[in-house]
Amino acid sequence: MFPFNTDGIDPSGARFHIYNLTVQNYDDVVVPKPEAEIDCTRDFLIENCTVILGVGMTVGSVPPEKTVNCVRNATFRNVRMIRPLKGIYVKTNPGDEGTGIIENILYKNFTMDRPIWWAIYIGPQQMKEPDGDGPGCMLYPFDKKGTCSTQPRVTMRNITL
Secondary structure, rough: OOOOOHHHEEEOOOOOOOEEEEEEEEOOOOOOOOOOOOOOOEEEEEEEEEOOOOOOOOEEEEOEEEOOOEEEEEEEEEEEEOOOOOEEEEOOOOOOOEEEEEEEEEEEEEEEEOOEEEEEEEEEOOOOOOOOOOOOOOOOOOOOOOOOOOOOOEEEEEEEE
């Protein structure tokens, strides 16, 4: 069985640079996430990476929060992906209060060799957590139950591919 829920790097903070990586996993490869103790995960560069079988150079999951969760001003560039489950993955998470923002995200100079599921997916997180939380959009668009809802409390804007 694939070792799911084994993120590569989950950074949060401001003004960081991650570079020259080679990663093979079955989950998010580099996934900047919002952090409650800081203003916003922002102003970072991720570059010169080789990914084998990963689930994406990812932003999120960003749920709405009363203090405003956000990820902004990010650049992912010069990335080679070999058989990724997902290539580019930007995701929100459920929540009933507050707001969230994902903005000013740039993906530049990506090469993907035979993506397995989605080359690009921007929307609700696809995974259903072991405790049952999460939108469970893994089978979208084939799931006819209508369980894959967007998150209206999280604004996504200026995502450039």
